[in-house]
Amino acid sequence: MHRTAENIYMNIPVLRQIRELDPYVPGLSVQEIRERYGLSQVVKLASNENPLGASPRVLEAIARHAAYAFRYPQGGNPRLVEALARRHGVDADTVAVGNGSDEIIDLLIRMLAEPGRHSIVCCRPCFGLYPIQARIAGVEARRVPLKEDFSFDLPGLLCSVDKDTRLVFLTTPDNPSGYCPPLLEVAAFAKFLAQYHPKAVLVVDEAYVDFADDERASSLLAAKFIPENAVFMRTFSKSYGMAGMRLGYAVMPRELASCFWRMRLPFSVNILAEEAGLAALEDDDFRRATLETVREGRRQLTDGLRRLGCTVWNSAANFLLFRLPGDASAKACFEDLLQRGVIIRTLAGYELPEHLRVSVGTARENAIFLDALSGFLAETTH
DSSP: OOOOHHHHHHHSOOOHHHHTOOOOOOOOOHHHHHHHHTOSOOEEOSSOOOTTOSOHHHHHHHHHHGGGTTSOOOTTOHHHHHHHHHHHTOOGGGEEEESHHHHHHHHHHHHHOOTTTOEEEEEESOOTHHHHHHHHTTOEEEEEEOOTTSOOOHHHHHHHOOTTEEEEEEESSOTTTOOOOOHHHHHHHHHHHHHHOTTOEEEEEOTTGGGSSOGGGTOTTTTTOOOTTEEEEEESSSTTOOGGGOOEEEEOOHHHHHHHHHHSOTTOSOHHHHHHHHHHHHOHHHHHHHHHHHHHHHHHHHHHHHHTTOEEOOOSSSEEEEEOSTTOOHHHHHHHHHHTTEEOEEOGGGTOTTOEEEEOOOHHHHHHHHHHHHHHHHHHHO
């Protein structure tokens, strides 16, 4: 009997939670939209990337070390770990680096949560990898709805934690809304969690926190207030402009960091990513220019969207959540903008089908987006 590829696949004993998994869907690429619509110019404002690209020092470091691509990096990436410890004023044995923050999320779940027994708690909606990686690991993900204004229901999160919960994830600022909770609320939440559920670890994902108008007033890590039950994650993908290099890091309790290094694959951070990270940390001028560009662009987009009649949520990140005026369709808008050469983000995967998210670009890119959106709305309402 002839066996199709699908029949063969169905006989392979893949775990049920993997077969039934809804994968993370990234934003569309510039190249695929160019090819799909025959466009010469495409502006991508979908994936919260750095509008200025990568630091010239980073590009030079990558080129300078490309000849060493045949070498393994030094085990444990000690130079990068030391540089990060100095940057944040913490001990080096509390710093962990990974192949993007994604690897750190995955390993934290695998380290702390036993399949079929333990749980994680996160918001709904939230960054999709928290529940996805939990499901891959066979761990229950309990999701607590955000409030109507997209702020966190911290009492609800605490009520969802029990003796078998091992991780609670908070993203500050949050994705996709850009909401950043008051610093003291996060500190109080960490205190209550430690008091009532000492086996649960609070993971504060600060991927976007340096875009806030005042980082020290928005980040416990920047404020040097680090609860003993907390992990703080950061990334080189956003303000450092290194999304393609896949480099993330975390500050965590020593015991947890020690276990992380035992579990992490030996060379998951490659030699070029490490050298690029070291160069990025030395280029304060580029990072300052990035933060200024994003903060000014965020104001430009907020004002422009509101002039067009959109509902826009205040954001401390490098993106904005918005809803179109009247009964204009978010899906139709997304498709129309693609044909005009502008890529933004639909949010059906976040269970927000009538909302859209736009990343902050350069002043020129922001203007192109606003002009394209204005064109769509004009055609829709007439």
